[in-house]
Amino acid sequence: MVGGALTAANAVIPGMKQRGHGMVMFTGSHWGEVPNPAFAAPSIGKAALHQLARLVALDLKGSGVRSMLLIIKGLVHRQTTENPKRIGEAFLNAYQQPQSPESTEILFETQPEP
Numbered sequence: 001m002v003g004g005a006l007t008a009a010n011a012v013i014p015g016m017k018q019r020g021h022g023m024v025m026f027t028g029s030h031w032g033e034v035p036n037p038a039f040a041a042p043s044i045g046k047a048a049l050h051q052l053a054r055l056v057a058l059d060l061k062g063s064g065v066r067s068m069l070l071i072i073k074g075l076v077h078r079q080t081t082e083n084p085k086r087i088g089e090a091f092l093n094a095y096q097q098p099q100s101p102e103s104t105e106i107l108f109e110t111q112p113e114p
Contacts, residue, residue, distance in 0.1 A: 001045035001046070001048070001049055002045065002048045002049050002052055005026060005049055005052060006052060009024050009052075009056055012024065013056075013060070013065060016063075016064075016065040017060075017063050017064075017065055019064075020063070020064040020065075021064045021065065022064075022065045022066070023065065023066045023067070023068055023094075023095050024053075024056055024060075024065070024066070024067045024068070025067075025068045025069075025070065025091055025094070025095070026049060026050075026052070026053040026056075026067070026068065026069045026070070027070055027072065027087075028046055028049055028050050028053065028069050028070060028071040028072065029042065029043075029046040029071065029072055029073075030071055030072065030073035030074070030107075031043040031046050031047075032045075032046030032047040032048075032049060032050040032071065033047075033050065033071065035047065050069060050071070053067055053068075053069035053105075054067075054069070057104075066104060067104070068091075068094050068095070068104040068105075068106070069104070069105045069106070070087070070090055070091060070094065070106050070108055071105065071106065071107050071108065072087065072108050072110065073107060073108065073109045073110065074109055074110030074111075075110060076110055077110075083110045083111055086108070086110075086111070087108060090106060090108050094106055
C-alpha cells in the first residue's frame with residue numbers, strides 16, 4: 001500500500017517541481033486515524049499512508065506542488081455509484097482550490113447503503 005504510493009509519488013513529483021505546480025493526491029481511510037482491530041492490516045497500512053502524505057506535504061512546502069490526503073470515513077458500497085462519484089468530486093474540488101500553505105486533508109463521510 002505505502003510502497004506503491006511512494007513509488008508513484010516519486011515518479012511524478014520531479015516533473016511537477018520542474019513545472020512549479022501540481023498535486024499529489026492520496027486516498028486514506030478513517031481506520032488510519034482510528035484503528036479497528038477487526039481490520040488491523042488495513043488500519044496499519046492506511047496509518048502509514050497518512051504519514052507518507054504528511055511527509056510529502058512537508059517536503060513539497062514552497063515548491064508550488066501540493067499534497068492532498070482524502071480520508072474516507074465509512075464504506076464505499078459497490079452497489080451504488082453515489083459514493084464513488086462524490087469521492088471523485090471531492091478530489092476535483094480539492095485540486096481546484098487555491099494553493100494553501102498547509103497540507104490539505106479532507107475528511108469524506110460516505111452515505112449509508114441504499
